[in-house]
Amino acid sequence: MNLKKFVLPVLGLPRWAKSIIVASVDIALCVLTVWLALYLRLGEFIQLSGNAIVGVIASVLIALPIFVISGLYRAIFRYSGWPALLAVARAIVIYGFLYMAVFTAIGVQGVPRTVGIIQPVLLLLFIGASRALARFWLGDDYNRILKQAARPRVLIYGAGNSGRDLVGAIVNSPEMQVVGFLDDDSRLCGHLLNGQPIYSSSDLDNLVTSLNVSVVLLAMPNLARTRRNQILTQIRSARVAVRTLPSMSDLVKGKVSISDLRDLDIDDLLGRETVTPNHILLAMCTRNKVVMVTGAGGSIGSELCRQIMIVGPTKLLMVDQSEYALYAIHQDLLDKFPDKDVVLIPLLGSVKDDERMLEIMSTWRPATVYHTAAYKHVPMVEHNMAEGIKNNVFGTLTTAMAAAEYGVADFVLISTDKAVRPTNIMGASKRLSEMVLQALAITDVNTKFSMVRFGNVLGSSGSVVPKFRQQIRSGGPITVTHRDITRYFMTISEASQLVIQSGAMMTRGDVFVLDMGQPVKIYELARRMTELAGLTLKDERNPAGDIEIEIIGLRPGEKLYEELLIGGEPQPTSHPRIMKSREQFIEWNSLEDELQTLEMALNINDVGAIRLIMERLVPGYTPSADIVDWVYAEEKA
Numbered sequence: 001m002n003l004k005k006f007v008l009p010v011l012g013l014p015r016w017a018k019s020i021i022v023a024s025v026d027i028a029l030c031v032l033t034v035w036l037a038l039y040l041r042l043g044e045f046i047q048l049s050g051n052a053i054v055g056v057i058a059s060v061l062i063a064l065p066i067f068v069i070s071g072l073y074r075a076i077f078r079y080s081g082w083p084a085l086l087a088v089a090r091a092i093v094i095y096g097f098l099y100m101a102v103f104t105a106i107g108v109q110g111v112p113r114t115v116g117i118i119q120p121v122l123l124l125l126f127i128g129a130s131r132a133l134a135r136f137w138l139g140d141d142y143n144r145i146l147k148q149a150a151r152p153r154v155l156i157y158g159a160g161n162s163g164r165d166l167v168g169a170i171v172n173s174p175e176m177q178v179v180g181f182l183d184d185d186s187r188l189c190g191h192l193l194n195g196q197p198i199y200s201s202s203d204l205d206n207l208v209t210s211l212n213v214s215v216v217l218l219a220m221p222n223l224a225r226t227r228r229n230q231i232l233t234q235i236r237s238a239r240v241a242v243r244t245l246p247s248m249s250d251l252v253k254g255k256v257s258i259s260d261l262r263d264l265d266i267d268d269l270l271g272r273e274t275v276t277p278n279h280i281l282l283a284m285c286t287r288n289k290v291v292m293v294t295g296a297g298g299s300i301g302s303e304l305c306r307q308i309m310i311v312g313p314t315k316l317l318m319v320d321q322s323e324y325a326l327y328a329i330h331q332d333l334l335d336k337f338p339d340k341d342v343v344l345i346p347l348l349g350s351v352k353d354d355e356r357m358l359e360i361m362s363t364w365r366p367a368t369v370y371h372t373a374a375y376k377h378v379p380m381v382e383h384n385m386a387e388g389i390k391n392n393v394f395g396t397l398t399t400a401m402a403a404a405e406y407g408v409a410d411f412v413l414i415s416t417d418k419a420v421r422p423t424n425i426m427g428a429s430k431r432l433s434e435m436v437l438q439a440l441a442i443t444d445v446n447t448k449f450s451m452v453r454f455g456n457v458l459g460s461s462g463s464v465v466p467k468f469r470q471q472i473r474s475g476g477p478i479t480v481t482h483r484d485i486t487r488y489f490m491t492i493s494e495a496s497q498l499v500i501q502s503g504a505m506m507t508r509g510d511v512f513v514l515d516m517g518q519p520v521k522i523y524e525l526a527r528r529m530t531e532l533a534g535l536t537l538k539d540e541r542n543p544a545g546d547i548e549i550e551i552i553g554l555r556p557g558e559k560l561y562e563e564l565l566i567g568g569e570p571q572p573t574s575h576p577r578i579m580k581s582r583e584q585f586i587e588w589n590s591l592e593d594e595l596q597t598l599e600m601a602l603n604i605n606d607v608g609a610i611r612l613i614m615e616r617l618v619p620g621y622t623p624s625a626d627i628v629d630w631v632y633a634e635e636k637a
Contacts, residue, residue, distance in 0.1 A: 295373030297325020424557025455488025
């Protein structure tokens with residue numbers, strides 16, 4: 001007889017019914033143990049009649065109240081293992097004292113006194129065994145039901161193909177349980193899809209409460225960004241967490257799986273559509289060419305490598321001074337592009353090492369170089385001024401000179417909006433790097449030098465988005481440097497594609513500026529991320545909120561607002577997201593002497609002189625703080 005088929009019906013009974021069943025079993029065990037105790041004492045089975053029945057009645061009347069008070073019927077199937085046995089043992093010990101007091105100490109005519117000792121021992125064994133048997137029979141199924149009940153209840157927004165595939169993937173998932181669909185099409189509302197009801201999206205606030213929903217899954221990968229933002233605003237007001245599917249272009253062929261779900265990123269809130277790349281521009285500098293990427297293990301460099309691999313070079317030279325970062329991008333490309341007929345060459349080396357750069361250029365003669373290697377973290381460079389300038393400025397110069405010597409056709413520098421009217425060494429060093437290429441571009445070289453300037457990219461090292469997400473998961477607080485600080489944002493894939501396309505439009509010394517859309521207020525970004533995680537902001541208006549935003553003050557060299565243009569109106573190009581800026585620079589004959597002076601100051605780490613030279617060379621550089629270089633501060637202490 002298969003007892004397992006009775007498990008779910010038993011577990012489905014109301015608590016009072018289960019309590020009655022267990023109490024009935026305990027009563028039967030009281031009767032049975034009294035009868036067995038009499039047998040063990042007398043050596044023969046007797047009928048439970050006459051005075052013998054007194055032992056049975058007394059056992060039941062003493063045991064049941066003690067068991068009720070001890071809580072043995074309050075959480076019958078939650079007990080397991082030692083907690084259950086200890087609870088039973090405590091109750092039986094109390095019972096045993098009372099039962100022995102009646103039948104052993106006082107005595108009852110017709111009932112042997114030793115029964116008062118034997119019966120409590122038997123009752124302990126039998127009741128303990130009954131609880132162990134219940135645990136063995138029902139425990140695993142009960143724990144499974146508990147886990148299923150504890151799964152987050154989710155609504156899938158979008159009753160299309162992706163939503164249908166998603167519910168099929170989730171139906172047996174231990175991570176979440178679907179309770180229905182949301183859709184904007186009123187004709188679908190009230191119907192069933194894959195056994196799940198379809199609700200109107202306008203009822204979301206009520207459904208969150210009535211269905212105890214904690215997560216909404218967006219299953220509309222082709223939705224226009226404007227409509228997507230409207231939906232996200234609606235979901236924010238409902239205070240539920242949001243997870244989403246990536247765009248259809250990012251999904252692998254076949255059915256949607258639960259692993260395709262990802263946390264919401266700020267790229268879902270940028271407020272503008274990404275432009276489809278111009279594949280002719282993408283191919284001009286990369287297809288069937290030897291391409292070199294410096295800083296290939298960094299966030300921008302690694303994404304550039306991925307985008308270049310899609311186009312199809314003959315060889316891809318990946319240069320980085322970090323062994324781990326270089327290994328990681330090399331393995332990533334091998335995994336992502338197993339069928340690509342591209343020779344991948346990971347090369348350890350620093351862009352400051354002129355011999356290494358000349359060696360690489362002379363060996364492979366790349367046609368295009370994308371120079372992303374740089375120190376980019378503003379406070380870090382501010383505290384290590386000399387090293388930041390050596391890497392950013394002289395690393396660029398060393399790599400550019402090697403490229404010019406060995407006939408590189410196109411050299412593209414990845415710059416930053418912090419180079420515009422900089423208030424920190426990092427920004428000033430990147431502007432000086434731009435000026436180096438602008439000056440070299442008009443000398444008698446065949447290499448076309450250009451630079452692409454843009455703001456923050458999502459997912460890059462040091463980006464606030466992963467930092468905020470981690471702080472939210474940790475329960476806060478979210479740290480923001482200033483309530484009014486704003487930044488430009490762009491997805492890392494879009495930025496990389498635009499960099500490649502910009503290189504295809506270069507002439508000599510061009511400064512390309514990417515259209516970053518509207519700047520995002522970082523405080524508002526933190527608030528949105530909190531709300532889209534299904535949490536509330538803790539502030540003066542809501543002191544009982546979940547997450548607090550803490551203002552920690554601007555860091556050394558940090559600006560409230562970033563700009564992309566130094567002056568004048570940008571010129572349009574053939575690409576709607578790429579502009580061209582004409583900006584002043586120092587001609588190479590004069591700049592070369594200034595760089596030699598700067599290099600001498602760097603070699604002796606004369607921080608005061610370094611900053612003065614940078615102020616003289618870089619127009620608009622106005623340091624926003626005192627010198628905070630670590631070595632300089634230690635020497636002055």
